[in-house]
Amino acid sequence: MKTLEIKKLAEKSFTNENLDIKKIKKITPLLGRKQLKVYIKFLKKLENIRTVWVFTPINNIEKEIIDKLKSMFPRKRIEYITDSSLIAGLRIIDNDMVYELNLKDSLDGLITYLKRSYD
Amino acid sequence: MIKNEDIIKELEKNLMTFSQDARTKNVGVVEKNSDGVVIASGLSQAFMGEEVEFENGEKGVILNLDEDYVSIILFGGGEKITETDKVKTSGKILSITVSEKLIGRVVSPLGDPLDGKPGIRIGKSMPLEKIAAGVIEREPVNTPLKTGVKLIDAIIPIGRGQRELIIGDRGLGKTAIAIDTIINQKPEKNSRLKPVICIYVAIGQKQSTVAQVIEKLKEVGAMDYTIVVCATAADPAALQYLAPYAGVAIAEYFMDKGEDILVVYDDLTKHAWAYRQISLVLRRPAGREAYPGDIFYLHSRLLERAVKLNKEFGGGSITALPIVETQANDISAYIPTNIISITDGQIYLQSDLFNAGIRPAINIGNSVSRVGGAAQTPAIKSAAGKMRLELAQYRELAVFAQFGSELDQATLSQLERGKRVTEILKQPQYQPLPESLQVLSIWAVTNGFLDDIGVESIGKFESEYHNFIKSNHPEIIKNLSLGEKPTEDTIKKMRVITEEFKKIFSK
Numbered sequence: 001m002k003t004l005e006i007k008k009l010a011e012k013s014f015t016n017e018n019l020d021i022k023k024i025k026k027i028t029p030l031l032g033r034k035q036l037k038v039y040i041k042f043l044k045k046l047e048n049i050r051t052v053w054v055f056t057p058i059n060n061i062e063k064e065i066i067d068k069l070k071s072m073f074p075r076k077r078i079e080y081i082t083d084s085s086l087i088a089g090l091r092i093i094d095n096d097m098v099y100e101l102n103l104k105d106s107l108d109g110l111i112t113y114l115k116r117s118y119d
Numbered sequence: 120m121i122k123n124e125d126i127i128k129e130l131e132k133n134l135m136t137f138s139q140d141a142r143t144k145n146v147g148v149v150e151k152n153s154d155g156v157v158i159a160s161g162l163s164q165a166f167m168g169e170e171v172e173f174e175n176g177e178k179g180v181i182l183n184l185d186e187d188y189v190s191i192i193l194f195g196g197g198e199k200i201t202e203t204d205k206v207k208t209s210g211k212i213l214s215i216t217v218s219e220k221l222i223g224r225v226v227s228p229l230g231d232p233l234d235g236k237p238g239i240r241i242g243k244s245m246p247l248e249k250i251a252a253g254v255i256e257r258e259p260v261n262t263p264l265k266t267g268v269k270l271i272d273a274i275i276p277i278g279r280g281q282r283e284l285i286i287g288d289r290g291l292g293k294t295a296i297a298i299d300t301i302i303n304q305k306p307e308k309n310s311r312l313k314p315v316i317c318i319y320v321a322i323g324q325k326q327s328t329v330a331q332v333i334e335k336l337k338e339v340g341a342m343d344y345t346i347v348v349c350a351t352a353a354d355p356a357a358l359q360y361l362a363p364y365a366g367v368a369i370a371e372y373f374m375d376k377g378e379d380i381l382v383v384y385d386d387l388t389k390h391a392w393a394y395r396q397i398s399l400v401l402r403r404p405a406g407r408e409a410y411p412g413d414i415f416y417l418h419s420r421l422l423e424r425a426v427k428l429n430k431e432f433g434g435g436s437i438t439a440l441p442i443v444e445t446q447a448n449d450i451s452a453y454i455p456t457n458i459i460s461i462t463d464g465q466i467y468l469q470s471d472l473f474n475a476g477i478r479p480a481i482n483i484g485n486s487v488s489r490v491g492g493a494a495q496t497p498a499i500k501s502a503a504g505k506m507r508l509e510l511a512q513y514r515e516l517a518v519f520a521q522f523g524s525e526l527d528q529a530t531l532s533q534l535e536r537g538k539r540v541t542e543i544l545k546q547p548q549y550q551p552l553p554e555s556l557q558v559l560s561i562w563a564v565t566n567g568f569l570d571d572i573g574v575e576s577i578g579k580f581e582s583e584y585h586n587f588i589k590s591n592h593p594e595i596i597k598n599l600s601l602g603e604k605p606t607e608d609t610i611k612k613m614r615v616i617t618e619e620f621k622k623i624f625s626k
Binding site for chain 2: 093
């Protein structure tokens, strides 16, 4: 089976934006060891595309923010992770895009900027 | 001493310009790291030639964009980059920071210092890849770039903005000609020509060879106006591939300021090897001699950046002296023919001549300058006009004379003259001659003043003749250095002086 066909199979393994266990059980016996590796890789990638990771320094996020994030990323699963090193603000990872809206990143940027200015 | 308040004010001033906008990064994940090339997934916003940075601070540049992956060539060894490492785009095309402070420095193709001195952080960012100046911005080559090598300046003249290839086997003095040319660019007092900034780009050479070149340039004071861009054989292929582009990017910075620049690419054969290595690792289809299909474009887009700008665009120029190494004098190989067709002429060095003691070992028959003639000064043009013809006739007759048949007096005298012309064109390494002395030597030999001097004494005669005129008749040197065609009066004086010197010399 060619990589492109495995990719298509991985795409078809989802029902309503969630992995469908029945479909997966049907697909996996058809694949060899190497092909299975490729299949898992594609599943991970697709899963990644369908998930948005939100890093916050606090545990309880206001409902207002949650609603706003949901409207920003419709049809995507939003996972919340606590990261106290951010100090304040958010870090949002959507597939291969990272949005830095936190104090830590601003301070890091400031340090780099000043370092370059006074080198 | 700087006051505390001033420091705080400066800090505040800097902070005012600091942007606090939310930053967006495009990231990817390393899938594979082999042979200096990293395959990464993600990076959907990346573009060709974009600089990227890995988690451990290593940097690379994107050279392939596939549907799911991008291929990145690394500037370092990449030993610490492992699978699943993060990589992020920088949003900027690969460039080098250039300022006047770069003159006299030895830097890597990324602008990092290699001479132990501090790095250059402040300056203009010049892109390594840039489209060459168009026809509107250009003007024909019209100003000479004097190499100080008699044979080149007289027969194969180079003009500012020209691309002249130096080609030949290893060890025949290709680099020596380039170094002589750099040495000869030392700014002269009262010169009518603009001073030239030189850039020596070492590609894939031994570190010891590069060190020798730098040492020589320092010794003769040429580093005061020279920049060395260095990617040695020990550096990754990516840096060797980027080195000539870094050299020309630096040159463009100075050219934009109206300066004249000479760039030596030593050598483009190794550059082609580095690119072939990268291309094969990137799995690009291989063509003739396993070089990729775009090997011609690799060199043409580099050498097209050599230019003579017209006055409206500042009047600056970039002269390129690419060097190509041949195997067994074969100039019809793939890379040599490619570069011969791109450049405006070539200086061909031949091992037979070198072994016969003719140095520089330039084969005049195969060497040519397609545009340099227009840039030659009237002084040297008037003196050297006859020489090319005489040399061609001599070579033909010399072959004929080998059969040992009896020769008439005219042919014999032509052969003798040819021997003397060949002898006077010999020149030691690292001793470029000013134009005035070149004109004197060539004028003397082509006008028969050396016909009664033994061939073995020509070298001695020449150096003593130069010293005699320099010390006793400096007005002649001054007159000839103007570059104008010598007047009847000057020629008369030169005749009298030469006869006078010959009497002293024969004693």
